Amino acid sequence: MRYYAKAEIDTSFAGRWEMQAYTEFAHILNDNARPFPCTLGIAGWHNDQLRYAFIDHAPLVEQGGNEAALQELAASLQSYLPNARLFGKNTSLVVFFNETRDQGVPHYEQCFWNLLNGVHRLDSRPWPTDIATNPSDSSWEFSFAGQAMFVVCNTPSHRRRHSRYHPYFMLSFQPRWVFEDVIGPTAANAQKVRSEIRKRLHEFDEVAITAFLGSFGAAENREWHQYFLRDDNSAPLRCPFKHAAAAPRAVLFQQTGHYAIETVIRELLPPTGSVEVQFDTPNREHAWHSHATDETLHVIEGSMQFATIEQVFVCQPGDRILLPAQTIHRSVAGPAGCLYVIATRMLRHHLIN
Template structure:
C-alpha cells in the first residue's frame, strides 16, 4: 500500500473543494510563483521534476505518520535527487507559534520512539551537537515545519500545520559541507529569503557538521531571530532530565 502521493495523484484522488486540495494548491502556487521565487531551491526543483511526495494523515500523529515515513524512506531514492516528503495536517483554528512548536517536537520525538531501525552510528542522539540530525528508518533526515501562525517569516507559513522531510543525502555535495559550492548555494537561499520574508534570514542557517552549526535550530524557526528552542536534549528516549532543553527565548 502506498502511503503517499505524487503531484498528479493528489489532483486525481482529492476533489477540488477538499481540504487536501486546498492546502496543496496553496503549496503548489507558492513554489511555482515566477514573480516571487521560493527560497528553497530544492523544493522548487523537486516539485517541477515531480520528485516530491505528499501525504495528508488525519489526524497527524506519530502513529499515523510513522508508516508513511517508513514507506517513503524505503523508496525515496527512486524518486530523484531533489525528493522530499511533504506532510499536511487538516486545517483548524490558528494557534500560537509556541503551540505549533511543541506539537512539532512532540511529533518528531514520537516518531523516533516508534522507529525500529538502528540509528546511523555517526549521528549522535544529543541535539546540541554539530552532527545531530533527525533519523528514521536508518536515514538522517532534515526536517522543516511550516504553520499558519507564521507572519513575518513567510517562507515558513502554510495554511495548515505542515512538515517536510528531506533525506540528508539530498544535500550531499551541495550544502552538506563548508565548501565554495555549498557557500554559493547557501548564499542563493539567503538572497531569496531576504526578498521573500519580512524579517532577515535566521542566523542559525548553516552547514551540516560545521562546529557551530546546530541542525535542530533550523527545523522550527519563529517570527523573530531569537535562538530557537527545543524541549528535548535528545529524541525518542526522553526522560525528566531530557525535557528541560531550552536554547534561547521562544519566538
C-alpha cells in the first residue's frame, strides 16, 4: 500500500474521489482568510512534508471494522513510518477513506476506535518500551510499528467543531517526534505555539476549546481525549482503546500495482541500509522455513505461490507480502521464474525504525 506526495496525486487520481478528498483538504489548509488552527499541519502542507494514503472502503462500526480497510491502513503505516523522517520535521500521514455520508458523530467515533483497535491487532512489532500501554497513563500514545503517533480524526458529520470536519472520513497520524522541538517540554517557543493554536481554534470553531487540550507527559494530560473530539464538549468516561498484551502477528498481502524495480526499491529501502533483489528460477522451491526478522517481499516479474501454515497466496507482479518474523512459510516460483525484492527489519527494539 503506497503513499503519495501532493505532486503525485494530480497525475494518479485525476477525476476520482481521491483527488476530490485531497483538494478539499488542501483548500482548508491553504485558506489564508480563515487560518486552520494546526500550524504544524499547515507548515507540513506548504513544504510538501505530508504524505497521503487513500482507502477505497468505508469504516464500519462493527467490532474490528472493515477487514480490508484495516489491512490497507496497517500497510500504509508500515510503508510510511520507516521513511517518515526523510519527509521533514512537520510530516504526517493523512489517510482518506471513501466515506462521505453524514452518519452522525457517534457513528464515526465508534468507527475511529474500532480502526485503532483493529490496526493495533495487526501490528507485528513490539510496543515502544518508553510508551505506556494503558491510555489512562499520561505517557500513553497510540503506537504502531514501534513508533508513537498523535492521531486525529475528521468526519463528514462535524458541524460546529469545524477543525474536525472533512467531507471524507479522515485520519491523520503525526509521529511523536514532530512535536519535540516545537511544543515539547524543552522547546523554546512552546508556549507561543500553543497560544497561537488556541487563538485559531477559538476563531475557527463554533464550540468552546476542549478542556482536554494538553501536553504529552503532563500529569493531568491524557492524549486519547484529543484524538476524537465530539461536536460538543462531552467525552467518553474511559478510553475505548484496548492494548493487546501480545498482538497477533498477521501476514499481510497487498496488490500494489507497482512493479517497476526502481520504484519498488525506493519504497522499500530504509533510511539507512539495503534491500535484496532475488531471482528464483522456474519452479524453484524454498521448503518450509522461518526468519528471525520481519520481511517484506515484493514481486517484480514472473509469479510465485507463497504459503504459510494458514494461507496460500498466488503472487503476481506488483503483489507484496508483509511477513512477521518467525512465520513458517514456503514458496514455489512460477513457470517463468520470479524476480522479487526483499526488505528486512530486525525485531530487536533498538533496531526498529
